[in-house]
Amino acid sequence: MNNKDFYLEIKHVCKQTGARYGILHTPHGDVEVPMFMPVGTLATVKYLSPDELKELKAGVILSNTYHLWLRPGEDVVANAGGLQNFMKYDGPMLTDSGGFQVFSLSKNRKIEEEGVTFKSHLDGSKLFLSPEKSIDIQNKLGADIIMSLDECAPYPCDYEYMKNSVERTLRWARRGKDAHKNDKQALFGIVQGGEYPDLRKLCAEELVKMDFPGYSIGGTSVGETKEVLYKMLDYTLPYLPKDKPRYLMGVGSYDAILEGVARGVDMFDCVLPTRIARHGALMTSEGRLNIRDKKNEYDLRVIDENCDCYTCKNGYSRSYLRHLYKCDEGYGKRLLSIHNLRFLVKLMEEVRQAIKEDRFGDFKDEFFEKYGLNTTNPRGF
């Protein structure tokens, strides 16, 4: 693709940690990194309008190839002029390749060299997704950033299986790159290799040889502990080029985000903030708050005094939010989702500021101290 359409401009590297602050230029505008990207699988971040996403400064929105392929079909999206125009979100977007569904729908699929055969989770019909097909769909969906089809292997996974899987993922990356036809879209390669240092290194180096405009770290958030996740990062990041964006896939707990940033990750995405919001769990500057708890019944305080989200700013009380939650009202899910997303987006704003001021290491330490992580809630969120 044209370098003028998509590139990472590193503006500052934290002297304490090596964390990077930069501007990611995309065809749909510039975004600052490190950043958190909300997930909108079916061309919508559940319950939120594009206006609300803009207000909370969401930046890049993720969507999903597998799900949009099934419904409404990539041609329907292409007919509307691509994802942004279809869902009326005018910021940058990213589509995942369907690689995660190779993992999450594992009971209904079969992996072969040519591609993956899925049994549709909707009607059971037989579907076949290849690296070329995934890229073709993503070309039609039209996101700014697209992903290679990979195998997101389970955890734990034995060495032999992982080695074969990595080699196949590399062949798929090559095939996807050759099939990629839309030069307005940046195709990222995905590093797999589980917890095996040599496989992570091999995968990263081989992908770098293919020269992608950005690199993802995959095979994470599949049940491994935080310690293993950090090892995976340590085994991968040193082999990725400094001038290209690095995207840690599926990570959204705030401790893992901070550890990722410290290691040089630029992009994160996760369903966690929106999903747990729908399930009544909120991220606050004092840790987790379960809105459904009876202790909130008469509590007129907002979720978090330090939050500037729409929900907190407008004084929606815990009492009211609990009421909406218990009545299963959609507006409650919306208000809670807005809060959690804004919490993470704002956290990233603070992260960037700290990097610019060469104090990200201190910021991270203070944050962990303040939030009491690794004590009551070792996994964070």
Next chain:
RNA sequence: GGAGGAGUAGCGAAGUGGCCAAACGCGGUUGACUGUAAAUCAAUUCCCAACGGGUUCGGCGGUUCAAAUCCGUCCUCCUCCA
């Protein structure tokens, strides 16, 4: 005044001689959730010094080896007729 019907755990509601501390739903409490098959899932919810024990099915009194379940009586509520 007469005739029917009903009273079961916080609420609703099954159960109508032993397998009943009593289904199920709601409510309550607690976990979980990480490139979204997720407005989901799991545990727990009479009391206690708890892999055991104690007290329950409107009240009281009976029958029985055994009662939420059968009998008597009282109380309360509902419907219909006067």
